[in-house]
Amino acid sequence: MDERVALGLVDDLVDAAGDDAAVLGETVVTIDMLHETTDFPAGTTRYTAGWRAVGASLSDVAAMGASATGAVGVYGAPSFDTDDVEAFVRGALDVCERVSAEYVGGDLDGHDEFTVATAALGETPTPVSRDGASGGEVVAVTGALGRSAAALDAFEAGDTERANELFRFTPRVGAGVALNGRASAMMDSSDGLARSLHQLSETSGVGFDVEGAAIPIHDALRGEDRLARATTFGEDFELVCTLPSEGVAPARAALDVPLTVVGDVTEAGVTMDGEALADRGYTHGE
Amino acid sequence: MDERVALGLVDDLVDAAGDDAAVLGETVVTIDMLHETTDFPAGTTRYTAGWRAVGASLSDVAAMGASATGAVGVYGAPSFDTDDVEAFVRGALDVCERVSAEYVGGDLDGHDEFTVATAALGETPTPVSRDGASGGEVVAVTGALGRSAAALDAFEAGDTERANELFRFTPRVGAGVALNGRASAMMDSSDGLARSLHQLSETSGVGFDVEGAAIPIHDALRGEDRLARATTFGEDFELVCTLPSEGVAPARAALDVPLTVVGDVTEAGVTMDGEALADRGYTHGE
Numbered sequence: 001m002d003e004r005v006a007l008g009l010v011d012d013l014v015d016a017a018g019d020d021a022a023v024l025g026e027t028v029v030t031i032d033m034l035h036e037t038t039d040f041p042a043g044t045t046r047y048t049a050g051w052r053a054v055g056a057s058l059s060d061v062a063a064m065g066a067s068a069t070g071a072v073g074v075y076g077a078p079s080f081d082t083d084d085v086e087a088f089v090r091g092a093l094d095v096c097e098r099v100s101a102e103y104v105g106g107d108l109d110g111h112d113e114f115t116v117a118t119a120a121l122g123e124t125p126t127p128v129s130r131d132g133a134s135g136g137e138v139v140a141v142t143g144a145l146g147r148s149a150a151a152l153d154a155f156e157a158g159d160t161e162r163a164n165e166l167f168r169f170t171p172r173v174g175a176g177v178a179l180n181g182r183a184s185a186m187m188d189s190s191d192g193l194a195r196s197l198h199q200l201s202e203t204s205g206v207g208f209d210v211e212g213a214a215i216p217i218h219d220a221l222r223g224e225d226r227l228a229r230a231t232t233f234g235e236d237f238e239l240v241c242t243l244p245s246e247g248v249a250p251a252r253a254a255l256d257v258p259l260t261v262v263g264d265v266t267e268a269g270v271t272m273d274g275e276a277l278a279d280r281g282y283t284h285g286e
Numbered sequence: 287m288d289e290r291v292a293l294g295l296v297d298d299l300v301d302a303a304g305d306d307a308a309v310l311g312e313t314v315v316t317i318d319m320l321h322e323t324t325d326f327p328a329g330t331t332r333y334t335a336g337w338r339a340v341g342a343s344l345s346d347v348a349a350m351g352a353s354a355t356g357a358v359g360v361y362g363a364p365s366f367d368t369d370d371v372e373a374f375v376r377g378a379l380d381v382c383e384r385v386s387a388e389y390v391g392g393d394l395d396g397h398d399e400f401t402v403a404t405a406a407l408g409e410t411p412t413p414v415s416r417d418g419a420s421g422g423e424v425v426a427v428t429g430a431l432g433r434s435a436a437a438l439d440a441f442e443a444g445d446t447e448r449a450n451e452l453f454r455f456t457p458r459v460g461a462g463v464a465l466n467g468r469a470s471a472m473m474d475s476s477d478g479l480a481r482s483l484h485q486l487s488e489t490s491g492v493g494f495d496v497e498g499a500a501i502p503i504h505d506a507l508r509g510e511d512r513l514a515r516a517t518t519f520g521e522d523f524e525l526v527c528t529l530p531s532e533g534v535a536p537a538r539a540a541l542d543v544p545l546t547v548v549g550d551v552t553e554a555g556v557t558m559d560g561e562a563l564a565d566r567g568y569t570h571g572e
Binding site for chain 1: 392403
Protein backbone atom coordinates (compact mmCIF):
# COMPACT_ATOMS: atom_id res chain seq x y z
CA MET A 1 0.00 0.00 0.00
CA ASP A 2 1.52 3.33 -0.91
CA GLU A 3 1.65 6.21 1.50
CA ARG A 4 -1.35 8.05 0.15
CA VAL A 5 -3.61 5.01 0.23
CA ALA A 6 -2.53 4.36 3.81
CA LEU A 7 -3.10 7.98 4.73
CA GLY A 8 -6.59 7.71 3.29
CA LEU A 9 -7.15 4.82 5.66
CA VAL A 10 -5.93 6.93 8.56
CA ASP A 11 -8.37 9.65 7.47
CA ASP A 12 -11.21 7.14 7.49
CA LEU A 13 -10.37 6.05 11.02
CA VAL A 14 -9.53 9.42 12.47
CA ASP A 15 -12.19 12.09 12.07
CA ALA A 16 -9.81 14.97 12.41
CA ALA A 17 -7.10 13.77 9.99
CA GLY A 18 -6.53 14.89 6.42
CA ASP A 19 -5.14 18.40 6.70
CA ASP A 20 -1.66 19.84 7.20
CA ALA A 21 -2.25 19.87 10.94
CA ALA A 22 -4.86 18.52 13.31
CA VAL A 23 -7.25 20.83 15.11
CA LEU A 24 -7.97 20.60 18.84
CA GLY A 25 -10.18 23.48 19.86
CA GLU A 26 -8.27 26.61 18.86
CA THR A 27 -4.97 24.73 18.86
CA VAL A 28 -3.46 23.16 15.75
CA VAL A 29 -0.84 20.44 16.13
CA THR A 30 1.32 18.55 13.69
CA ILE A 31 4.02 15.90 13.92
CA ASP A 32 6.65 14.90 11.38
CA MET A 33 9.48 12.44 11.17
CA LEU A 34 12.53 13.05 8.99
CA HIS A 35 15.54 10.84 8.59
CA GLU A 36 18.93 10.64 7.07
CA THR A 37 18.40 8.43 4.03
CA THR A 38 15.47 10.38 2.63
CA ASP A 39 15.64 13.85 4.12
CA PHE A 40 19.17 14.83 5.03
CA PRO A 41 21.67 14.44 2.19
CA ALA A 42 25.33 13.98 3.07
CA GLY A 43 26.65 17.41 3.99
CA THR A 44 23.53 18.53 5.84
CA THR A 45 24.74 20.02 9.11
CA ARG A 46 23.01 19.18 12.36
CA TYR A 47 22.18 22.89 12.67
CA THR A 48 20.42 22.77 9.31
CA ALA A 49 18.71 19.49 10.26
CA GLY A 50 17.30 21.07 13.42
CA TRP A 51 16.18 24.15 11.53
CA ARG A 52 14.64 22.20 8.66
CA ALA A 53 12.89 19.51 10.72
CA VAL A 54 11.27 21.98 13.08
CA GLY A 55 10.65 24.29 10.12
CA ALA A 56 8.72 21.55 8.32
CA SER A 57 6.35 21.26 11.28
CA LEU A 58 6.03 25.04 11.55
CA SER A 59 5.14 25.09 7.85
CA ASP A 60 2.19 22.80 8.58
CA VAL A 61 1.05 25.24 11.26
CA ALA A 62 1.40 28.07 8.73
CA ALA A 63 -0.71 26.16 6.22
CA MET A 64 -3.59 26.19 8.71
CA GLY A 65 -3.41 29.97 8.91
CA ALA A 66 -2.39 29.72 12.56
CA SER A 67 0.17 31.66 14.52
CA ALA A 68 2.94 29.36 15.70
CA THR A 69 3.30 29.04 19.45
CA GLY A 70 5.91 26.36 20.01
CA ALA A 71 7.69 23.24 18.93
CA VAL A 72 9.35 20.19 20.42
CA GLY A 73 11.66 17.61 18.88
CA VAL A 74 13.30 14.23 19.36
CA TYR A 75 16.89 13.79 18.20
CA GLY A 76 17.48 10.14 17.35
CA ALA A 77 21.03 9.06 16.54
CA PRO A 78 23.44 6.20 17.22
CA SER A 79 25.39 8.46 19.59
CA PHE A 80 25.00 11.88 21.12
CA ASP A 81 27.96 14.04 20.21
CA THR A 82 27.90 17.29 22.20
CA ASP A 83 28.52 19.54 19.22
CA ASP A 84 25.94 17.71 17.10
CA VAL A 85 23.18 17.87 19.70
CA GLU A 86 23.95 21.50 20.47
CA ALA A 87 23.94 22.43 16.77
CA PHE A 88 20.61 20.67 16.24
CA VAL A 89 19.02 22.45 19.17
CA ARG A 90 20.39 25.81 18.03
CA GLY A 91 18.89 25.26 14.59
CA ALA A 92 15.54 24.40 16.19
CA LEU A 93 15.71 27.47 18.43
CA ASP A 94 16.63 29.76 15.53
CA VAL A 95 13.87 28.65 13.17
CA CYS A 96 11.35 29.05 16.00
CA GLU A 97 12.68 32.53 16.73
CA ARG A 98 12.28 33.39 13.04
CA VAL A 99 8.51 32.87 13.34
CA SER A 100 8.11 34.08 16.94
CA ALA A 101 7.51 30.59 18.31
CA GLU A 102 9.24 28.94 21.25
CA TYR A 103 11.30 25.79 21.01
CA VAL A 104 10.51 24.21 24.34
CA GLY A 105 12.67 21.12 24.35
CA GLY A 106 12.39 17.52 23.52
CA ASP A 107 14.07 14.22 23.94
CA LEU A 108 16.87 12.00 22.70
CA ASP A 109 16.55 8.50 21.34
CA GLY A 110 19.26 6.00 20.47
CA HIS A 111 18.58 5.12 16.84
CA ASP A 112 20.70 3.41 14.21
CA GLU A 113 19.72 5.93 11.57
CA PHE A 114 19.77 9.67 12.29
CA THR A 115 16.04 10.28 12.73
CA VAL A 116 14.26 13.38 13.90
CA ALA A 117 10.68 13.77 15.08
CA THR A 118 9.22 17.21 15.52
CA ALA A 119 5.86 18.57 16.58
CA ALA A 120 4.66 22.14 16.32
CA LEU A 121 1.68 23.92 17.83
CA GLY A 122 -0.25 26.92 16.68
CA GLU A 123 -3.32 28.89 17.58
CA THR A 124 -6.23 30.10 15.51
CA PRO A 125 -9.97 30.22 16.07
CA THR A 126 -10.48 29.79 12.30
CA PRO A 127 -8.14 27.21 10.76
CA VAL A 128 -7.91 27.24 6.97
CA SER A 129 -8.56 23.78 5.57
CA ARG A 130 -7.94 22.25 2.17
CA ASP A 131 -11.54 21.92 1.16
CA GLY A 132 -12.81 25.47 0.63
CA ALA A 133 -11.70 26.21 -2.96
CA SER A 134 -14.44 27.03 -5.44
CA GLY A 135 -14.64 27.60 -9.18
CA GLY A 136 -13.89 31.11 -10.39
CA GLU A 137 -11.17 31.68 -7.82
CA VAL A 138 -7.46 31.85 -8.55
CA VAL A 139 -4.66 29.74 -7.13
CA ALA A 140 -1.53 31.41 -5.80
CA VAL A 141 1.76 30.49 -4.15
CA THR A 142 3.99 32.35 -1.74
CA GLY A 143 7.68 32.90 -2.43
CA ALA A 144 9.36 30.78 -5.08
CA LEU A 145 9.49 27.05 -5.77
CA GLY A 146 12.51 24.86 -6.37
CA ARG A 147 14.62 25.99 -3.45
CA SER A 148 15.15 22.45 -2.15
CA ALA A 149 15.85 21.11 -5.63
CA ALA A 150 18.50 23.81 -5.93
CA ALA A 151 19.88 22.79 -2.54
CA LEU A 152 20.20 19.19 -3.76
CA ASP A 153 22.12 20.42 -6.80
CA ALA A 154 24.43 22.40 -4.55
CA PHE A 155 25.03 19.35 -2.31
CA GLU A 156 25.87 17.33 -5.41
CA ALA A 157 28.18 20.05 -6.69
CA GLY A 158 30.00 20.07 -3.37
CA ASP A 159 28.87 23.58 -2.42
CA THR A 160 27.79 22.42 0.99
CA GLU A 161 27.59 25.83 2.58
CA ARG A 162 25.22 27.16 -0.06
CA ALA A 163 23.21 23.94 0.04
CA ASN A 164 22.72 24.21 3.78
CA GLU A 165 21.71 27.84 3.43
CA LEU A 166 19.09 26.91 0.83
CA PHE A 167 17.84 24.10 3.06
CA ARG A 168 17.13 26.56 5.89
CA PHE A 169 13.86 28.03 4.67
CA THR A 170 11.65 30.48 6.50
CA PRO A 171 8.34 28.84 7.44
CA ARG A 172 5.52 30.98 6.03
CA VAL A 173 3.81 31.52 9.36
CA GLY A 174 3.38 35.28 8.91
CA ALA A 175 1.97 34.75 5.43
CA GLY A 176 -0.35 32.00 6.66
CA VAL A 177 -1.79 34.26 9.34
CA ALA A 178 -2.22 37.10 6.84
CA LEU A 179 -3.96 34.74 4.39
CA ASN A 180 -6.37 33.47 7.07
CA GLY A 181 -9.76 34.96 6.24
CA ARG A 182 -8.59 35.68 2.69
CA ALA A 183 -7.72 32.21 1.34
CA SER A 184 -10.57 29.74 0.81
CA ALA A 185 -8.23 26.72 0.92
CA MET A 186 -4.57 26.38 1.77
CA MET A 187 -1.82 23.81 2.23
CA ASP A 188 1.94 23.80 2.00
CA SER A 189 3.94 22.69 -1.02
CA SER A 190 6.01 20.09 0.80
CA ASP A 191 5.10 17.35 -1.68
CA GLY A 192 5.49 19.65 -4.69
CA LEU A 193 3.09 22.04 -6.41
CA ALA A 194 1.66 19.36 -8.70
CA ARG A 195 0.74 17.11 -5.82
CA SER A 196 -0.59 20.02 -3.76
CA LEU A 197 -2.91 20.95 -6.61
CA HIS A 198 -4.15 17.38 -6.89
CA GLN A 199 -4.76 17.23 -3.16
CA LEU A 200 -6.63 20.54 -3.10
CA SER A 201 -8.57 19.33 -6.16
CA GLU A 202 -9.59 16.17 -4.36
CA THR A 203 -10.54 17.74 -1.05
CA SER A 204 -12.28 20.80 -2.52
CA GLY A 205 -13.91 19.00 -5.45
CA VAL A 206 -12.53 21.45 -8.01
CA GLY A 207 -9.90 21.51 -10.73
CA PHE A 208 -6.95 23.75 -11.56
CA ASP A 209 -5.41 25.15 -14.68
CA VAL A 210 -2.03 26.69 -14.04
CA GLU A 211 0.22 28.62 -16.39
CA GLY A 212 3.78 27.33 -16.50
CA ALA A 213 5.22 30.74 -17.24
CA ALA A 214 3.56 32.18 -14.14
CA ILE A 215 5.13 29.77 -11.67
CA PRO A 216 7.71 31.58 -9.55
CA ILE A 217 10.95 29.61 -9.66
CA HIS A 218 13.73 30.12 -7.16
CA ASP A 219 16.71 31.98 -8.65
CA ALA A 220 19.07 29.32 -7.38
CA LEU A 221 17.45 26.61 -9.48
CA ARG A 222 19.16 26.27 -12.85
CA GLY A 223 18.90 23.97 -15.83
CA GLU A 224 16.51 23.33 -18.69
CA ASP A 225 14.16 21.29 -16.54
CA ARG A 226 13.79 23.95 -13.88
CA LEU A 227 10.05 24.38 -14.45
CA ALA A 228 9.39 20.66 -14.13
CA ARG A 229 11.56 20.37 -11.04
CA ALA A 230 10.03 23.46 -9.43
CA THR A 231 6.61 21.94 -10.05
CA THR A 232 7.18 18.38 -8.93
CA PHE A 233 10.32 18.13 -6.81
CA GLY A 234 8.67 19.23 -3.62
CA GLU A 235 10.36 19.52 -0.24
CA ASP A 236 9.69 23.23 -0.54
CA PHE A 237 7.67 24.84 2.16
CA GLU A 238 5.70 27.55 0.42
CA LEU A 239 1.96 28.02 0.79
CA VAL A 240 -0.43 27.09 -2.01
CA CYS A 241 -3.82 28.75 -1.63
CA THR A 242 -6.99 29.69 -3.46
CA LEU A 243 -8.74 33.02 -3.19
CA PRO A 244 -11.08 35.25 -5.20
CA SER A 245 -9.18 37.26 -7.81
CA GLU A 246 -10.31 40.52 -6.24
CA GLY A 247 -8.73 39.37 -2.99
CA VAL A 248 -5.23 39.11 -4.45
CA ALA A 249 -4.23 42.77 -4.24
CA PRO A 250 -5.32 43.22 -0.61
CA ALA A 251 -3.66 39.90 0.31
CA ARG A 252 -0.41 41.03 -1.29
CA ALA A 253 -0.55 44.24 0.70
CA ALA A 254 -0.91 42.22 3.90
CA LEU A 255 1.93 39.78 3.14
CA ASP A 256 5.63 40.03 3.84
CA VAL A 257 6.48 37.65 0.96
CA PRO A 258 5.52 37.67 -2.71
CA LEU A 259 2.19 36.07 -3.59
CA THR A 260 2.03 34.92 -7.21
CA VAL A 261 -1.14 33.90 -9.01
CA VAL A 262 -0.27 30.79 -10.99
CA GLY A 263 -3.66 29.83 -12.43
CA ASP A 264 -7.40 29.44 -12.06
CA VAL A 265 -9.70 27.19 -10.10
CA THR A 266 -11.71 25.19 -12.65
CA GLU A 267 -14.44 22.60 -12.44
CA ALA A 268 -12.28 19.49 -12.59
CA GLY A 269 -8.90 18.15 -13.57
CA VAL A 270 -5.44 19.55 -12.97
CA THR A 271 -3.74 21.02 -16.02
CA MET A 272 -0.72 23.14 -16.80
CA ASP A 273 -0.93 25.23 -19.96
CA GLY A 274 -4.00 23.20 -20.86
CA GLU A 275 -2.29 19.80 -20.63
CA ALA A 276 -2.86 17.30 -17.83
CA LEU A 277 -0.42 17.83 -14.95
CA ALA A 278 0.49 14.45 -13.53
CA ASP A 279 -0.08 13.79 -9.85
CA ARG A 280 3.53 13.16 -9.12
CA GLY A 281 6.00 14.58 -6.70
CA TYR A 282 7.52 13.63 -3.48
CA THR A 283 5.73 10.83 -1.67
CA HIS A 284 7.38 9.97 1.60
CA GLY A 285 7.86 6.28 1.82
CA GLU A 286 8.39 5.55 -1.85
CA MET B 287 28.08 11.40 25.68
CA ASP B 288 25.33 9.41 27.31
CA GLU B 289 21.71 10.39 27.00
CA ARG B 290 21.43 12.12 30.34
CA VAL B 291 24.49 14.28 29.78
CA ALA B 292 23.14 15.25 26.37
CA LEU B 293 19.73 16.01 27.84
CA GLY B 294 21.43 18.26 30.38
CA LEU B 295 22.91 20.13 27.46
CA VAL B 296 19.48 20.48 25.89
CA ASP B 297 18.22 21.83 29.22
CA ASP B 298 20.97 24.41 29.25
CA LEU B 299 20.07 25.60 25.78
CA VAL B 300 16.30 25.43 26.07
CA ASP B 301 14.84 27.33 29.02
CA ALA B 302 11.67 25.28 29.12
CA ALA B 303 13.21 21.79 28.94
CA GLY B 304 13.83 19.38 31.81
CA ASP B 305 10.39 18.11 32.78
CA ASP B 306 8.15 15.31 31.53
CA ALA B 307 6.48 17.75 29.14
CA ALA B 308 7.11 21.28 27.99
CA VAL B 309 4.84 24.12 29.03
CA LEU B 310 3.43 26.69 26.59
CA GLY B 311 0.99 28.93 28.39
CA GLU B 312 -1.65 26.57 29.82
CA THR B 313 -0.78 23.88 27.28
CA VAL B 314 1.69 21.09 27.99
CA VAL B 315 3.24 19.22 25.08
CA THR B 316 5.53 16.23 24.83
CA ILE B 317 7.06 14.21 22.02
CA ASP B 318 8.52 10.71 22.07
CA MET B 319 10.08 8.33 19.61
CA LEU B 320 9.92 4.56 20.05
CA HIS B 321 11.30 1.91 17.76
CA GLU B 322 11.46 -1.75 17.15
CA THR B 323 14.90 -2.71 18.43
CA THR B 324 14.55 -1.05 21.82
CA ASP B 325 10.84 -0.67 22.48
CA PHE B 326 8.79 -3.28 20.66
CA PRO B 327 9.91 -6.86 21.33
CA ALA B 328 9.05 -9.50 18.73
CA GLY B 329 5.40 -10.35 19.22
CA THR B 330 4.27 -6.80 19.95
CA THR B 331 1.18 -6.24 17.83
CA ARG B 332 0.75 -3.03 15.90
CA TYR B 333 -2.37 -2.39 17.98
CA THR B 334 -0.28 -2.60 21.15
CA ALA B 335 2.45 -0.46 19.57
CA GLY B 336 -0.09 2.28 18.79
CA TRP B 337 -1.56 2.07 22.27
CA ARG B 338 1.80 2.03 24.02
CA ALA B 339 3.51 4.74 21.98
CA VAL B 340 0.65 7.19 22.34
CA GLY B 341 0.21 6.06 25.95
CA ALA B 342 3.84 6.93 26.73
CA SER B 343 3.22 10.51 25.59
CA LEU B 344 -0.06 10.68 27.50
CA SER B 345 1.85 9.53 30.58
CA ASP B 346 4.11 12.57 30.26
CA VAL B 347 1.02 14.78 30.14
CA ALA B 348 -0.28 12.98 33.25
CA ALA B 349 3.01 13.61 35.04
CA MET B 350 2.46 17.35 34.64
CA GLY B 351 -0.91 17.06 36.37
CA ALA B 352 -2.65 18.10 33.16
CA SER B 353 -5.80 16.81 31.55
CA ALA B 354 -5.00 15.20 28.22
CA THR B 355 -6.59 16.85 25.20
CA GLY B 356 -5.16 15.09 22.20
CA ALA B 357 -2.37 13.21 20.52
CA VAL B 358 -0.84 12.74 17.08
CA GLY B 359 1.55 10.13 15.75
CA VAL B 360 3.85 9.19 12.91
CA TYR B 361 3.97 5.56 11.81
CA GLY B 362 7.34 4.84 10.23
CA ALA B 363 7.87 1.47 8.59
CA PRO B 364 9.46 -0.06 5.50
CA SER B 365 5.97 -0.64 4.04
CA PHE B 366 2.41 0.25 4.89
CA ASP B 367 0.32 -2.87 5.27
CA THR B 368 -3.37 -1.99 5.58
CA ASP B 369 -4.02 -4.20 8.58
CA ASP B 370 -0.89 -2.98 10.36
CA VAL B 371 -1.63 0.70 9.89
CA GLU B 372 -5.25 0.24 10.87
CA ALA B 373 -4.32 -1.73 13.98
CA PHE B 374 -1.82 0.93 15.00
CA VAL B 375 -4.36 3.71 14.59
CA ARG B 376 -6.99 1.74 16.50
CA GLY B 377 -4.56 1.28 19.38
CA ALA B 378 -3.84 5.01 19.36
CA LEU B 379 -7.55 5.83 19.28
CA ASP B 380 -8.34 3.42 22.10
CA VAL B 381 -5.66 4.62 24.52
CA CYS B 382 -6.77 8.20 23.89
CA GLU B 383 -10.36 7.23 24.55
CA ARG B 384 -9.29 5.61 27.81
CA VAL B 385 -8.14 9.00 29.10
CA SER B 386 -10.77 11.15 27.34
CA ALA B 387 -8.31 12.58 24.84
CA GLU B 388 -8.69 12.74 21.07
CA TYR B 389 -6.33 11.02 18.64
CA VAL B 390 -6.37 13.53 15.82
CA GLY B 391 -4.24 11.89 13.19
CA GLY B 392 -0.71 11.93 12.05
CA ASP B 393 1.53 10.90 9.26
CA LEU B 394 3.38 8.01 7.68
CA ASP B 395 7.07 7.81 6.98
CA GLY B 396 9.02 5.22 5.04
CA HIS B 397 11.61 3.97 7.48
CA ASP B 398 13.86 0.90 7.48
CA GLU B 399 13.17 0.21 11.13
CA PHE B 400 9.63 0.29 12.53
CA THR B 401 9.72 3.66 14.29
CA VAL B 402 6.92 5.61 15.89
CA ALA B 403 6.84 9.24 16.94
CA THR B 404 4.02 10.50 19.11
CA ALA B 405 3.12 13.83 20.63
CA ALA B 406 0.47 14.51 23.22
CA LEU B 407 -1.09 17.71 24.48
CA GLY B 408 -2.67 18.59 27.76
CA GLU B 409 -4.08 21.56 29.58
CA THR B 410 -3.48 22.89 33.05
CA PRO B 411 -3.02 26.36 34.49
CA THR B 412 -0.75 24.88 37.18
CA PRO B 413 1.64 22.24 35.85
CA VAL B 414 3.35 20.07 38.48
CA SER B 415 7.10 20.12 37.99
CA ARG B 416 9.87 17.92 39.33
CA ASP B 417 11.45 20.50 41.58
CA GLY B 418 8.96 21.08 44.38
CA ALA B 419 9.75 18.24 46.80
CA SER B 420 10.85 19.22 50.28
CA GLY B 421 12.18 17.45 53.36
CA GLY B 422 9.58 15.96 55.67
CA GLU B 423 7.26 14.93 52.87
CA VAL B 424 6.65 11.38 51.74
CA VAL B 425 7.15 9.85 48.30
CA ALA B 426 4.40 7.77 46.74
CA VAL B 427 3.66 5.87 43.55
CA THR B 428 0.43 5.09 41.74
CA GLY B 429 -0.54 1.55 40.78
CA ALA B 430 2.15 -1.11 40.78
CA LEU B 431 5.63 -1.35 39.30
CA GLY B 432 7.09 -4.11 37.16
CA ARG B 433 4.28 -4.47 34.66
CA SER B 434 6.57 -4.02 31.66
CA ALA B 435 9.21 -6.32 33.11
CA ALA B 436 6.44 -8.93 33.47
CA ALA B 437 5.42 -8.30 29.87
CA LEU B 438 8.96 -8.97 28.73
CA ASP B 439 8.94 -12.25 30.65
CA ALA B 440 5.67 -13.19 28.96
CA PHE B 441 7.09 -12.36 25.52
CA GLU B 442 10.09 -14.54 26.28
CA ALA B 443 7.84 -17.35 27.51
CA GLY B 444 5.86 -17.18 24.29
CA ASP B 445 2.67 -15.94 25.97
CA THR B 446 2.28 -13.18 23.43
CA GLU B 447 -1.33 -12.39 24.17
CA ARG B 448 -0.69 -11.83 27.85
CA ALA B 449 2.47 -9.87 27.06
CA ASN B 450 0.56 -7.52 24.76
CA GLU B 451 -2.11 -7.07 27.37
CA LEU B 452 0.49 -6.12 29.97
CA PHE B 453 2.10 -3.73 27.51
CA ARG B 454 -1.16 -1.80 27.10
CA PHE B 455 -1.12 0.25 30.27
CA THR B 456 -3.59 2.94 31.27
CA PRO B 457 -1.88 6.33 31.32
CA ARG B 458 -2.41 7.89 34.76
CA VAL B 459 -4.06 11.04 33.47
CA GLY B 460 -6.95 10.94 35.93
CA ALA B 461 -4.54 10.38 38.81
CA GLY B 462 -2.27 13.17 37.58
CA VAL B 463 -5.13 15.64 37.53
CA ALA B 464 -6.27 14.53 40.99
CA LEU B 465 -2.71 14.91 42.33
CA ASN B 466 -2.35 18.41 40.91
CA GLY B 467 -2.46 20.79 43.86
CA ARG B 468 -1.68 17.91 46.20
CA ALA B 469 1.72 16.70 44.96
CA SER B 470 4.71 19.00 45.42
CA ALA B 471 6.72 17.26 42.68
CA MET B 472 5.78 14.59 40.16
CA MET B 473 7.14 12.62 37.21
CA ASP B 474 6.42 9.30 35.60
CA SER B 475 8.33 6.10 36.25
CA SER B 476 9.25 5.45 32.63
CA ASP B 477 12.95 5.11 33.42
CA GLY B 478 12.31 3.08 36.57
CA LEU B 479 11.61 4.09 40.15
CA ALA B 480 15.30 4.28 41.08
CA ARG B 481 16.07 6.70 38.29
CA SER B 482 12.92 8.72 38.96
CA LEU B 483 13.99 9.17 42.56
CA HIS B 484 17.44 10.29 41.50
CA GLN B 485 15.95 12.75 39.04
CA LEU B 486 13.52 14.18 41.60
CA SER B 487 16.42 14.32 44.06
CA GLU B 488 18.51 16.32 41.62
CA THR B 489 15.81 18.75 40.51
CA SER B 490 14.30 19.29 43.97
CA GLY B 491 17.57 19.28 45.89
CA VAL B 492 16.39 16.63 48.35
CA GLY B 493 17.02 12.96 49.08
CA PHE B 494 14.84 9.89 49.46
CA ASP B 495 14.78 6.87 51.69
CA VAL B 496 12.41 4.22 50.45
CA GLU B 497 11.38 0.97 52.07
CA GLY B 498 11.72 -2.05 49.79
CA ALA B 499 8.83 -3.88 51.41
CA ALA B 500 6.52 -0.95 50.72
CA ILE B 501 7.07 -0.86 46.96
CA PRO B 502 3.94 -2.08 45.17
CA ILE B 503 4.96 -4.78 42.71
CA HIS B 504 2.70 -5.87 39.89
CA ASP B 505 1.16 -9.31 40.50
CA ALA B 506 2.31 -10.50 37.11
CA LEU B 507 5.97 -10.03 37.97
CA ARG B 508 7.47 -13.22 39.39
CA GLY B 509 10.87 -14.40 40.47
CA GLU B 510 13.31 -13.81 43.30
CA ASP B 511 14.55 -10.57 41.80
CA ARG B 512 11.12 -9.02 41.46
CA LEU B 513 11.86 -6.14 43.84
CA ALA B 514 15.03 -5.22 41.99
CA ARG B 515 13.33 -5.44 38.63
CA ALA B 516 10.28 -3.47 39.78
CA THR B 517 12.62 -0.79 41.07
CA THR B 518 15.00 -0.48 38.16
CA PHE B 519 13.53 -2.04 35.03
CA GLY B 520 11.47 0.97 34.08
CA GLU B 521 9.26 1.23 31.05
CA ASP B 522 6.37 1.41 33.48
CA PHE B 523 4.17 4.43 33.35
CA GLU B 524 3.13 5.05 36.91
CA LEU B 525 3.39 8.40 38.64
CA VAL B 526 6.02 9.06 41.29
CA CYS B 527 5.20 12.04 43.48
CA THR B 528 5.98 13.75 46.74
CA LEU B 529 3.41 15.17 49.11
CA PRO B 530 2.96 16.00 52.81
CA SER B 531 2.06 12.91 54.82
CA GLU B 532 -1.21 14.49 55.90
CA GLY B 533 -2.11 14.87 52.24
CA VAL B 534 -1.98 11.15 51.52
CA ALA B 535 -5.42 10.18 52.78
CA PRO B 536 -7.27 12.96 50.93
CA ALA B 537 -5.25 12.23 47.79
CA ARG B 538 -6.20 8.56 47.99
CA ALA B 539 -9.83 9.51 48.31
CA ALA B 540 -9.54 11.58 45.12
CA LEU B 541 -7.74 8.92 43.07
CA ASP B 542 -9.12 6.09 40.97
CA VAL B 543 -5.93 4.03 41.40
CA PRO B 544 -3.99 2.96 44.48
CA LEU B 545 -1.46 5.45 45.84
CA THR B 546 1.26 3.78 47.90
CA VAL B 547 3.68 5.63 50.15
CA VAL B 548 7.08 4.04 49.54
CA GLY B 549 9.32 6.26 51.66
CA ASP B 550 10.33 9.67 52.96
CA VAL B 551 11.84 12.77 51.48
CA THR B 552 15.20 13.31 53.20
CA GLU B 553 17.92 15.90 53.02
CA ALA B 554 20.15 14.18 50.50
CA GLY B 555 21.02 10.86 48.90
CA VAL B 556 18.76 8.11 47.58
CA THR B 557 18.58 5.01 49.73
CA MET B 558 16.44 1.88 49.97
CA ASP B 559 16.20 0.31 53.40
CA GLY B 560 19.04 2.58 54.45
CA GLU B 561 21.45 1.46 51.71
CA ALA B 562 22.39 3.54 48.69
CA LEU B 563 20.04 2.92 45.76
CA ALA B 564 22.04 3.09 42.56
CA ASP B 565 20.98 5.51 39.86
CA ARG B 566 20.39 2.83 37.31
CA GLY B 567 17.49 1.93 35.16
CA TYR B 568 16.45 2.31 31.64
CA THR B 569 18.38 4.96 29.74
CA HIS B 570 17.17 5.26 26.19
CA GLY B 571 20.08 5.17 23.86
CA GLU B 572 22.29 2.86 25.87
